[in-house]
Amino acid sequence: MSKIIDSTDESETIVSDGEKELEIEEIFKKVETENGGSSVYKKLMWIRDLPMNEGCFESPIDINLKNAKEMDLPPLIWMNFETPPKKTKITNTGHTIIFSAKWKEERPYIANGPLIGKYVFSNFHFHWGADAMEGSEHSVDGYKYPAELHVLFFRSSYLTQEAALKEQDGCAALVYLFNVSYLRYIYF
Numbered sequence: 001m002s003k004i005i006d007s008t009d010e011s012e013t014i015v016s017d018g019e020k021e022l023e024i025e026e027i028f029k030k031v032e033t034e035n036g037g038s039s040v041y042k043k044l045m046w047i048r049d050l051p052m053n054e055g056c057f058e059s060p061i062d063i064n065l066k067n068a069k070e071m072d073l074p075p076l077i078w079m080n081f082e083t084p085p086k087k088t089k090i091t092n093t094g095h096t097i098i099f100s101a102k103w104k105e106e107r108p109y110i111a112n113g114p115l116i117g118k119y120v121f122s123n124f125h126f127h128w129g130a131d132a133m134e135g136s137e138h139s140v141d142g143y144k145y146p147a148e149l150h151v152l153f154f155r156s157s158y159l160t161q162e163a164a165l166k167e168q169d170g171c172a173a174l175v176y177l178f179n180v181s182y183l184r185y186i187y188f
Contacts, residue, residue, distance in 0.1 A: 076113035119153035
């Protein structure tokens with residue numbers, strides 16, 4: 001059994017109501033109109049930056065370890081990650097670097113653990129700061145890490161990431177936080 005930490009405060013609203021979803025959809029339409037179309041990445045950035053989130057699409061997340069509880073879950077299953085992609089794409093957006101790929105056969109996916117269904121690999125991207133002090137989007141007990149990696153997946157039953165973004169259970173992200181080490185190796 002693998003474990004996941006659930007740091008959700010019971011007083012928080014986790015699922016948005018219909019009005020909140022309508023407001024977000026209206027903002028998407030406004031962004032698409034102003035920009036002549038909007039990419040999934042732009043949509044994610046707009047959602048993240050909305051001050052009215054109140055539990056909907058929350059990001060950044062500060063994990064409070066004191067209030068966290070452990071949950072026993074079946075192990076996460078990793079499939080097809082050993083298969084090299086037939087084509088890769090690395091994009092520098094000016095804010096992050098995004099790695100995406102296409103596979104000849106079935107793309108890599110994760111399943112089990114806290115997930116219901118199969119979630120296929122979409123992309124991974126990084127967050128970092130101007131120095132080695134702070135750069136992560138998320139934090140643990142208020143501490144921001146120098147860098148962070150997001151590995152994004154979408155539920156395969158929705159066929160595309162764009163369709164999955166419209167669904168409450170459409171996307172999953174694995175987040176890795178990095179520290180900087182200043183160890184000096186004397187044997188090199």
